[in-house]
Amino acid sequence: MEAGQPSRTAWAAATHRAAHQILEQGRIFCDPLALRILGVDAETVAREAAEHPSRRRMRIFIAVRTRFAEDALARAVEQGVRQLVVLGAGLDTYVYRNPFGDRLRIFEVDHPATQAWKRERLAEAAIPLPGWLTFAPIDFEREALADGLAAAGFVREQPTFFTWLGVVPYLSEEAAWSTLRFIASLPKGTQVVFDYSDPPESLSPEARATHDQRAERVAALGEAWVNYFEAEKLHPRLRALGFDEIEDLGPPQIAARYFPNRAAPIPDRGGHVLRATTT
Ligand SMILES: C[S@@+](CC[C@H](N)C(=O)[O-])C[C@H]1O[C@@H](n2cnc3c(N)ncnc32)[C@H](O)[C@@H]1O
Numbered sequence: 195m196e197a198g199q200p201s202r203t204a205w206a207a208a209t210h211r212a213a214h215q216i217l218e219q220g221r222i223f224c225d226p227l228a229l230r231i232l233g234v235d236a237e238t239v240a241r242e243a244a245e246h247p248s249r250r251r252m253r254i255f256i257a258v259r260t261r262f263a264e265d266a267l268a269r270a271v272e273q274g275v276r277q278l279v280v281l282g283a284g285l286d287t288y289v290y291r292n293p294f295g296d297r298l299r300i301f302e303v304d305h306p307a308t309q310a311w312k313r314e315r316l317a318e319a320a321i322p323l324p325g326w327l328t329f330a331p332i333d334f335e336r337e338a339l340a341d342g343l344a345a346a347g348f349v350r351e352q353p354t355f356f357t358w359l360g361v362v363p364y365l366s367e368e369a370a371w372s373t374l375r376f377i378a379s380l381p382k383g384t385q386v387v388f389d390y391s392d393p394p395e396s397l398s399p400e401a402r403a404t405h406d407q408r409a410e411r412v413a414a415l416g417e418a419w420v421n422y423f424e425a426e427k428l429h430p431r432l433r434a435l436g437f438d439e440i441e442d443l444g445p446p447q448i449a450a451r452y453f454p455n456r457a458a459p460i461p462d463r464g465g466h467v468l469r470a471t472t473t
Contacts, residue, residue, distance in 0.1 A: 196416040198307055199416070200308040200310070200312075201304075201417060202415040203284075203360065203417045204282075204308055205232075205284075205285065206412075206415070207256055207284055207285070207359075207360050208231065208232055208285035209232065209239060209242070209243075210243075210249070210252060211223070211225055211260065212228040212229040212236075212239045213240065213242075213243035214228070214253050214257045215228050215229060216229070216239060217243055217244075218254075220257075222257040222258055222452055223257040223258070223260045223261040223264075225287055225291070227287035227319075227321060230319050231285050231287055231315055231316065232285070233318055233319055251404065252408065256360070258452055259359050259389045259465075260286075262443065262469070263357045263359060263387040263469075266355075266385065266387055266469050267288075267355050267357065268293075270383075270385055271297065271298055271355075273383070274383070275298075275352075275353055275385075276299060276352060277301075277348070277352050277353075278298055278301070278355045278357070279301045279343065279348070279354060279356045279357075280300065280301070280302050280356075280357050281303050281339075281356055281357065281358040281361060281373070282303065282304055282305070282334075282358060282361030283302040283303065283304045283308075283309075283312070284304065284308060284360065285312060286359070287321075289302055289324065289327045290316075290322075292326065295324075296325065296326055299326055299349075300327050301327075301329075301330050301343060301346055302329050303332050303339070304331065304332070305331070305332075305333050306333065309329055309331045310331075313329070328347060330343055330345070330346035334365055334369045334373060335365070335369050338372070339373050339376050340376050350380065351381060352380075353381045353383030353384045353385075354380055354384050355387075356377055356384075356385065356386040356387070357386075358386060358387065358388040359388065360389065361388070362388050362389065362421055363390065363391060363419040363421050363422070364420065366420065366421065367421055370421055371431075374386070374432070374435060374437075378437060378472060379436075380472075381472075382472050382473060383471070383472065383473070384471070385470065385471040385472075386437075386469070386470050387467065387469045389466060389468070390422065390465075390466050390468065391422055391423075391466070392422065392424060392444075392464060392466070394406065394422070396424065396463055397463055397464065398462075400461070401461045405464075423466075425444065429442065432470050436472045437471060437472055438471070438473050439469075439471040439472075439473050440468065440469070441468065441469045441470075442466055442467075443468070444462070444464065444466045445460050445461050445462065445464045445465065446460050446462065448465075
């Protein structure tokens with residue numbers, strides 16, 4: 195991210211969610227606040243998305259990862275989880291739609307510059323700040339998540355659900371693993387959902403070309419993708435930390451779950467969304 199500036203990819207991800215509400219009628223992920231938080235009219239969002247048809251795949255992936263995370267969160271709350279941490283929240287609107295109300299305490303963690311900008315966006319969109327929300331401004335590259343959360347009143351003794359969407363690719367490997375170590379150190383029943391991509395060199399030529407285009411675009415926004423994982427190495431490392439239940443959807447599993455009738459060929463590798471739990 196550029197020093198002192200809010201994340202521009204956070205704006206891009208929020209634009210994809212808003213476009214999904216309009217172009218696919220929110221079929222995978224329904225978010226009544228997605229457009230409102232942007233402060234842009236529906237026609238503009240739809241026109242810009244239509245002008246860039248190659249961005250559809252990313253839009254659908256973002257809808258899928260958010261739906262996957264919110265479905266898993268709903269199950270966790272039914273099982274008794276009472277704390278949610280939204281890591282690198284960007285313009286994510288879950289807190290403002292939280293169907294569990296006061297039963298779920300929520301911490302929104304983000305880079306201080308992005309969080310300050312989000313608070314302006316919320317005020318401009320007249321979206322009220324609910325009582326169950328606490329903001330925790332933290333730069334993952336400079337501050338320990340544990341310290342930032344403790345300062346915000348996070349209760350370490352409770353199993354907690356973490357969503358961490360669209361963030362891992364932008365972090366150094368050390369920052370990503372330090373966050374995973376912290377999450378794994380929390381009480382049993384703690385879960386994390388995050389997304390990642392297979393390394394570019396392992397992709398098919400077609401997927402590689404799509405990846406490279408997107409990578410160029412985010413790098414031009416000052417937020418380069420620097421971190422990739424391979425499931426074969428990632429899962430044993432997660433297990434070694436104590437995450438003994440892992441659900442990892444790569445492109446074939448995403449297609450099977452969310453697009454069972456799709457006839458087009460599905461690449462083996464690409465974007466993943468993963469849930470890891472300590473049981
Ligand atoms: C692509 S956006 C994703 C936002 C949101 N999770 C979503 O899905 O729309 C990346 C997010 O990561 C955050 N981020 C990137 N580097 C960070 C860092 N070093 N510390 C804290 N947050 C960071 C940005 O502020 C931004 O909100």
